[in-house]
Amino acid sequence: MVSVPSNPGIKAVPVPVEADAGVAKATASRAAVFVPGGPAEIDHLNPRLRAMLRAARYHGVELDPNDFKGASVTAADLSEWAGNAGMWSRAVRIRWSHLLRFHDAGPVVLLLSDGGAVILAGASAERNVVLLKSVDAPEAEGPVAIDELRLSQVWTGEAVLLRAARSYIPADAPFTLKWLAELVRLEGRPLRDIGIASVTLSVLTILPPLIVMTVVNKVLQFNSMSTLVLLSAIIGVVFAYETLLGHARRLIINVVGARLDTKLQLHVFGRLLRLPLDYFERHPAGETMYHLAQIYRIREFMTGKLLSTLLDLITLCVLVPVMFYVNSTLAWIVVACAVVIMLIILAFLKPLRGRYKQVVEAETWKSAAIGETVVGIKTVKALGLEPQRKALWDDRVAEAGKARLAFGRLANWPQTLVTPIERVMVLGTMLIGAYLAMNDSSGYMVGGLFAFMMISQRVAQPLVGLARLVEDYEEVGAAIGEVASVLNRPSETSSNAVGLRPKLRGRITFSDLSFSYTGTKTPALDRVSFDVPAGTMFGIVGRSGSGKSTIARLLQGINRDYTGFLKLDGVDLKEINLRHLRRGLGVVLQDNFLFRGSIRDNIIAGRSGLTLSDAMRAAHLAGAEEFIERMPNGYDTYIEEGSPNLSGGQKQRLAIARALIHDPTILILDEATSALDPESEAVVNANLMRIASGRTMIIVSHRLASLTECDQILVMDQGKVLDVAPHATLLERCSVYRQLWSQQNRHLDGRGARPTVVPPRLI
Template identity: 50%
Template sequence: MAAARFHGVELDIRDFAAEPNEETPSPATLARWLNEQGAVAKGMRLKWRYLIRMHNTPPIVLMFKDGSAGLMVAANADKGIVWLRDPLGGEGDPPVPVDELRLSQVWTGDVLLVKRRRDESEADARFDMLWFVKMVGREGKILRDIAFASLVLSILQIFPALIVMQVLDRVVNYHSMATLVTMTSFVVIFSFYEILLTYARRELSLILSTRLDARISMHAFNRLLALPLEFYEREQTGEVLGRFLAIFKVRDFLTGQLMTTMLDLFTLVVVLPVLFLMSPTLAWMTLASAGCIGLIVVIFLPAVTRTMGKQIQAEMRRSSVLYETVAGIRTVKTLALEPTRREEWDQKTAEVVRWKLAAGRMANWPQTLVMPFDAFINRGIILVGAYLVLTSSSHLQAGALAGFMMLGGRVASPLVGLARLMESFNEVTVSLSEAGMVLNQPTETKAMTTGMRPVIKGALSFNSVNFVYPGGTTKALNDVNFDVPAGTMLGLVGRSGSGKSTVTRLLQGVSRNYSGYLRLDGVDLREINLTHLRRSFGVVLQDNFLFRGTVQDNITAGRPGYTIDDVVRAARLAGAEEFIERMPAGYDTWIEEGSTNISGGQRQRLAIARAVISDPKLMILDEATSALDPESEALVNANLQRIGKGRTMVIVSHRLSSLVDCHQIAVMDQGKLIDIAPHPILLERCEIYRTLWLQQNRHMQSSGASDAGQLSEGE
């Protein structure tokens, strides 16, 4: 953290998650975390003679054997001394000089180099073909080794054809046993090296493809996580998933067909000159036929692109129906919506089949038209060659013709593959375009990796805050002004659409394109690091999502460092301890997908435990009790007073009875703040609040009037 701070990168240790079974974080783990937080870091192992020369570098982190670390701030090669500083010490503490002997007793040899990211990183760059090319280019060493192996293999592939020529022209014609023995030994030697190099190239290609696969998958998923919530709210989830999965078609193309074709091109470069030496006539015929195949593919490329794009879009719309049906299967079953969903699925399937048939027919034309040229390369060349041998119009002999056919097939294959590659490239381009519609959306990466990380106390200040949702025309918040000190329990009430939930969205940084000033402890909310902000909040929604896993896993979600004692404390604070202990396995009880094996009240209390485990100084409860039964609601409300001690609480609720104990209640209407005061004062002076209160407590009024009537009759 001290090395990152030197470069202006502020870090929060709570953002760090160590690898499983790793007692002390390794340089690789720390480098991964720093790269995610907006820095550029690299872990490596150095020897003393290299470390001592790094005297003009920024602070370097040295990893020690006891799991701690030191900060090397200077070095002097002449004196053989480096200066170390304690990263947990003060900025003014003088560094300590250390020589090689003393350092070797504590230093592991591992270092961590850190610098600030100044250019556009791979994680932030636009997802397009150039992005993939750059990613492949980073594997330069493996690519060089694969290229060298391919070149040698291409050269070795010439010799079997030459040996066949010699066997036919000399061994068979002249019955030379000595030549046959010599040729046999050559075949054995060349076959051995070919097998060895082929295995090595496959191994390198496998390593390259798996590394690219892992990197593409991680970057694509990280980009998906970095997209703002507003994007997911306005897009269909099924289409988002369909477009995201299109990126794997690009991955398969890069690590499969493209790589194979590029490797085969080495054969073309090496073998083609040999073909021209054998027979220029046959070589030109082979090239011309392959060129015609490529020309046909290029001509049909635009039409195939259009129909294939329609097919992919239709498949994504069908995937969207599938996702919605599975996600809402409970509603489908309870309302007997199977026929409706089946009809919609059938319609989408018919659309997919129609475009798939159209795309297949369109692709069938070029595939049919290239067949004569393909057949000529594989069968016609030998007939032309035989004619040349019989007419003696060239120096071509039977052995040379056999050798030409062996090498000609190896040349024609990459040429035809290159033409096919263009057709596949067309499909990949469409897939990349679809994936780019999701992955190239503006992300929150900068907001999550930069900004201030102040200590949160919970004082809120709204000053002339205005906000309009994207695509909207009316203000969701209209000139909102209020201030509440830290430790305040603030209630937000109002009719539907009054702007209550919008206030909580702005506080969580979900939407940042507001005007005016929204301050947290005097700091503008847009200046605070977004990850730090959200980790400092505890948020409980009306419908909270629990992940498939144990009770403990869900309470500690995103907080891997917390112990079972912290989990129990949070559960007790949320009123969840009593029902967790009655579960079959207690805190290790498995929660099924969709939380089907626990009640709504239990799910809400687990969500509250998840929110309070990090002891946040500001909590947001957005309709957290509106979906609960009266008993569960009463239990949760009883715990709110205990939860709210020492922290700011922002509670959104339609039920005013749950807000009467709030220090301040803000009344919203049509995006405006109508009034803010405690409950008794609002009843007296705020007409909207009084109307809402009377509507919700009408039964109490009627009950009171009935009791008064009975009393007067008795008198």
């Protein structure tokens, strides 16, 4: 017998010799050495991450350590990591008896109290042992049998369950009424408490009318003071209990509403981020924001009218039988009025639905107009387009106003027809009840009338609310359709759950590739073929519309519906996991967006684990450090929205630093220097060789001077490849390249000089 080595605070326990290797390795934790964005060496990972990697491989899934975002390696963080990779995963706390059931369920990751982890490979209920395997054990080594006593010394009960594929998760389901109902169903426990409280309150609601009936019929008729005192005490107790229970119910409703609101907003934003770039390019920002804003109407309906109406239904189930017990004649009048109200509302639903669609369309165009104006406000101001934009806005507002007015006029009719019926439900029953009381010889009808009036007031409003709930649902149904028109589009990251994660080295191969944008017949790329060796600088030039930026888009995986082949290191790009692909890419565009925050935050761009020194290194490589250090607060200088305190060249150099921060294997500069002033362009070009060191660099540019150092330059024209060669060779044999060079360098040499005009000789 030997002792298991463990961290301080964990008591060493005797373990059989054959179990020593398994548990000793399992409890020995290493410090995590992890560089986000870079290649993670398995041996240097936290043992809990290594355990998850091995368990996932059993199911045929290769987890990427760079995807792990947890600050501390907890069970919840590990479960989220696996879930983001497309696996089904749950972080649980289980007992020994549950472990014995995992005899053939696949590997389960057990988290040890010292920060380590082991893999549960099986269990034997007959022997009362579980089979554990160390994360450091070779694949061929078998598991070790451990009993409950020994495991309890190093395990607190935390575990992560894994399965290859998620059978159903709400985040991937279409946004429909069924999805919303499932979201509400998940709040079953608090809703059950709300239901119990509502039933109790409904029962308590019955007591005051019955007590009033007793006071009128017994106390007033027989002058019974003792009965009055007793009834007063009962009323006091009922009121106090009703107040406390109502307070508790409202608190629970607020909690449920907040939880549903949070889940809805998280779901909407998550799905929005997963939409492809093509969607945002084809739909105005204002239109998208208007559609998504309808989620608040859905939320208010679910947590407001719908929930209150459902609670009122519980009250109706209790009060309606009592109402019939008190006076069936008056009760039938109330029910008949409610049915008539329902029929009136149903009759107007179809025309109201048509008018509301017109309102939605008009409001969508109105939001698109204001969104487009806000996004393009610099152009509006620069070109003096305020009158034109105001005229457009006036038209959009007028159209929306007309649509809402037409909808309001039509919606006013059911309200007009319903109002007198509502009055009959209250005042009509009172008058009829008074007539019945006058003809009642027993004298008990008066107290019953008082009781019925109190109950009917509590019943009439829910009945009318139930009828109007159908009308409200029509508007909410339209709102669900608007939100679904955005969220239910094919997700760009649907392939993030699957796909290969090869180690990118930088070789790019286009083979007979053709691509056309949606809605166009002319191909943007027509049977393009070329090869970029790993670690080379590769330039792409051509006239406007030749397909240069399309090549960059395809490399980023923005568009995947091409024909032919695009391979990275011999692997078809369509088969590569999108998140893994883009982590290996650095992209700098012609117009880059900087977020609110400090310069350091923009360079690091939310990559956990990176520090100021990393930001400084990237800024130095991009030639941005010289202007950053001149700023008042250096790297802590705050950037406002739109970056008004930075020049175009400064913004571009920060974008290059942001692209370099995670040391990408492939760096794409898509017209990245076109917006730079000559000084900034010279700084970036001077650093190109250092930037390109150890990586493949794709430079898309119309400025040929920035491509002269490239190993190869691809010349494109009308979507086709004209030539691929170094700068000097292209000048000799490619007429298009030579023409472009001459146009841009007339002032440098005579090669592109204007030809001398020889005057004609007179004969």
